[in-house]
Amino acid sequence: MHHRAQDRRVFILALDGVPFSLLQTAFEHGHCPTLCQTFQQQGTFREIHSVIPPLSTVAWSSFLTGKNPGKHGIFGFVDRTLNPLQTFIPTGRHLKAPTLFERLSDAGKRAITMNVPGTTPPRPIQGVWIADFLTVSLEKAVYPKDLVPDLKSLDYRIDVNPLLAKENPGQFLQDLREAVDRRVETALWLMEKYLPDWDLFMLHIMETDRFLHFFWDLQTEPTDAQRFWSFFDFLDQTIARVLQRLPENAILVSLSDHGFGPVKKEVYVNTWLREQGWLRFVQDPPKGLEDLDSRSKAYSLIPGRFYVNLLGREALGSVLPEDYEPWRTRLSEALLHLKDPDTGAPIVRRVYRREELYHGPFVQGAPDLVALPESGYDFKGTLRDVPLFQTPSMSGMHTVEDAYLFFQGVEIPQDVNITLYDVTATVFDLLGVPVPQDLDGRSLLEVAHGI
Amino acid sequence: MAKERQGFTVWFSGLPSSGKTTLARMLEQALKQRGYKVEVLDGDIVRQYFSKGLGFSREDRIENLRRIAYVAHLLSRNGVVAITAAVSPYQEARDRAREMNERFVEVYVKCPVEVCIERDVKGLYKKALKGEIQNFTGISDPFEEPVNPEVICETDKETPEESLQKILKTLENLGFIEREEGEENAYSEEEEAVVRKRLEDLGYL
Numbered sequence: 001m002h003h004r005a006q007d008r009r010v011f012i013l014a015l016d017g018v019p020f021s022l023l024q025t026a027f028e029h030g031h032c033p034t035l036c037q038t039f040q041q042q043g044t045f046r047e048i049h050s051v052i053p054p055l056s057t058v059a060w061s062s063f064l065t066g067k068n069p070g071k072h073g074i075f076g077f078v079d080r081t082l083n084p085l086q087t088f089i090p091t092g093r094h095l096k097a098p099t100l101f102e103r104l105s106d107a108g109k110r111a112i113t114m115n116v117p118g119t120t121p122p123r124p125i126q127g128v129w130i131a132d133f134l135t136v137s138l139e140k141a142v143y144p145k146d147l148v149p150d151l152k153s154l155d156y157r158i159d160v161n162p163l164l165a166k167e168n169p170g171q172f173l174q175d176l177r178e179a180v181d182r183r184v185e186t187a188l189w190l191m192e193k194y195l196p197d198w199d200l201f202m203l204h205i206m207e208t209d210r211f212l213h214f215f216w217d218l219q220t221e222p223t224d225a226q227r228f229w230s231f232f233d234f235l236d237q238t239i240a241r242v243l244q245r246l247p248e249n250a251i252l253v254s255l256s257d258h259g260f261g262p263v264k265k266e267v268y269v270n271t272w273l274r275e276q277g278w279l280r281f282v283q284d285p286p287k288g289l290e291d292l293d294s295r296s297k298a299y300s301l302i303p304g305r306f307y308v309n310l311l312g313r314e315a316l317g318s319v320l321p322e323d324y325e326p327w328r329t330r331l332s333e334a335l336l337h338l339k340d341p342d343t344g345a346p347i348v349r350r351v352y353r354r355e356e357l358y359h360g361p362f363v364q365g366a367p368d369l370v371a372l373p374e375s376g377y378d379f380k381g382t383l384r385d386v387p388l389f390q391t392p393s394m395s396g397m398h399t400v401e402d403a404y405l406f407f408q409g410v411e412i413p414q415d416v417n418i419t420l421y422d423v424t425a426t427v428f429d430l431l432g433v434p435v436p437q438d439l440d441g442r443s444l445l446e447v448a449h450g451i
Numbered sequence: 452m453a454k455e456r457q458g459f460t461v462w463f464s465g466l467p468s469s470g471k472t473t474l475a476r477m478l479e480q481a482l483k484q485r486g487y488k489v490e491v492l493d494g495d496i497v498r499q500y501f502s503k504g505l506g507f508s509r510e511d512r513i514e515n516l517r518r519i520a521y522v523a524h525l526l527s528r529n530g531v532v533a534i535t536a537a538v539s540p541y542q543e544a545r546d547r548a549r550e551m552n553e554r555f556v557e558v559y560v561k562c563p564v565e566v567c568i569e570r571d572v573k574g575l576y577k578k579a580l581k582g583e584i585q586n587f588t589g590i591s592d593p594f595e596e597p598v599n600p601e602v603i604c605e606t607d608k609e610t611p612e613e614s615l616q617k618i619l620k621t622l623e624n625l626g627f628i629e630r631e632e633g634e635e636n637a638y639s640e641e642e643e644a645v646v647r648k649r650l651e652d653l654g655y656l
Contacts, residue, residue: 077650077655077656078650078655078656088636088643089638089643089646089647089650091637091638092637093484093636093637096477096480096481096612097480098480098483102483120637121637123484124486133649134646134649134650136638136642136645136646159649162649162652162653163652210653213653213654302655302656361473361477361610361611361612362611362612364610364612381656382656393654394654438476
């Protein structure tokens with residue numbers, strides 16, 4: 001850690017959805033020896049929080065831009081346009097703020113990014129941009145394009161086949177392992193052969209999130225726990241190939257974008273809105289939000305994002321502007337009273353108003369309320385008329401708490417709160433590039449020891 | 452890398468705290484995403500680097516704007532989009548800038564002074580009202596409303612995103628930037644269906 005900023009490099013290892021507590025348990029039981037040794041060397045290793053609600057594309061977009069969603073415009077895996085009122089899948093084209101990679105590129109640094117959610121389609125930088133699982137083909141995933149044949153020959157995989165998880169779990173596990181193995185092999189080739197003078201390398205592993213969604217419950221069954229931990233041991237061994245070969249002047253930053261926990265029940269909150277008489281459609285099943293009946297008061301998109309059907313904003317709005325606040329209050333109170341019929345326990349832990357979570361020029365795209373569930377209740381967004389409570393189809397779900405951060409060589413005092421935005425700002429600082437003033441975070445080097 | 456295209460100048464004017472810098476930065480980002488080379492000449496930064504020593508008298512301000520217009524000219528003739536974000540309160544100076552730059556778009560960022568005072572991003576109105584700053588536009592120095600700007604953004608009435616869309620639309624209409632149908636859509640209809648299916652299979656929809 002004695003290198004001057006201009007001689008430093010930063011390697012970011014992003015393990016999607018890996019909980020801090022899971023790593024601690026793994027380390028206590030002798031699993032993941034490389035990560036254990038790495039994360040327990042000098043530096044900071046601790047729990048951090050995700051964005052609210054904890055969604056991967058939103059969390060990583062926030063990390064990459066160093067800004068809250070009100071300043072970058074991505075609020076979910078699905079968002080809505082107001083006129084016509086309909087849903088769409090946001091991509092990097094909707095990301096309205098420059099990423100870390102572009103800003104570093106503008107500052108003359110070379111960056112390589114692989115697989116980070118929210119990075120479709122690729123953008124031109126000085127370096128390499130390989131987009132995420134929302135790309136439809138390898139040809140469309142890569143900048144510069146002349147890398148496509150190399151990635152093909154390395155058998156690079158954009159994503160696994162999620163359908164296998166139900167149809168053939170054994171094969172799905174194998175698929176996950178292969179995808180991780182190929183990504184790591186490609187990363188090694190990029191960092192040592194293709195662009196050895198990179199300044200920033202961000203390697204993202206999506207397969208941990210996939211694994212935890214489908215196999216979270218394995219860890220609780222004594223007979224299955226071995227299969228659970230063997231995946232993480234495999235991951236550890238595979239990642240070790242990269243970690244052992246990092247250049248001596250590279251600082252390792254590793255983080256996850258959210259935590260994970262068990263799912264008890266899926267909650268179809270639009271059904272609840274229908275039951276209250278606040279949501280109806282002109283036909284059932286509706287084709288989409290465009291079939292909203294103009295008398296509707298509210299609707300929801302996954303997970304727990306609620307929108308008032310506001311006159312003058314939504315194409316089919318019905319709530320008068322002067323009734324907007326009363327409706328938010330009414331919805332919020334009703335949500336807090338929502339109970340699990342089997343136990344009588346509340347389902348909603350807290351309801352956030354838009355302005356508590358978002359600020360910036362793009363808040364128009366933000367939900368009016370966000371309901372954060374009590375542990376184990378997974379809020380779904382289907383518009384179809386389905387039962388309110390359903391048995392979960394997957395065993396793990398995202399949590400706001402329990403993401404992790406490791407910062408090699410940077411000792412951050414325990415009482416300093418760390419946001420994703422601070423990590424972004426710190427990466428600029430470590431690389432000797434002035435921290436952009438419009439970020440929502442500040443460099444942790446200001447408060448850290450060690451560097 | 453950035454495509455080789457003709458440059459042009461986008462000249463923002465408006466009272467302090469009217470929203471010039473916000474819109475200039477948003478426009479910068481939108482144009483970069485479309486593959487343009489862009490440089491923002493922000494009033495404050497320009498004064499720091501090449502107009503140091505110039506004050507805020509009418510004469511000095513006109514000189515400052517003349518320098519900005521010249522740099523914008525140098526940039527835009529080399530294929531860069533030059534975005535300027537200085538108060539530029541005088542019609543005379545804006546006319547000169549237009550003469551100097553063939554491909555030129557003037558954006559008037561219109562906002563009532565009361566609203567700007569309320570925003571007071573840099574706390575300068577407060578000082579000006581107390582008399583601690585002299586020749587402060589909107590308080591103790593006039594702002595001459597642009598006579599014929601290509602775009603007027605009323606930032607007390609529109610969202611920043613709406614203002615940005617207005618500017619982009621004008622640039623498209625003038626042929627300064629390419630019209631890109633479905634600009635925001637990274638997917639064709641078929642591709643979006645594939646992605647939706649994938650997200651559904653993952654329980655994300």
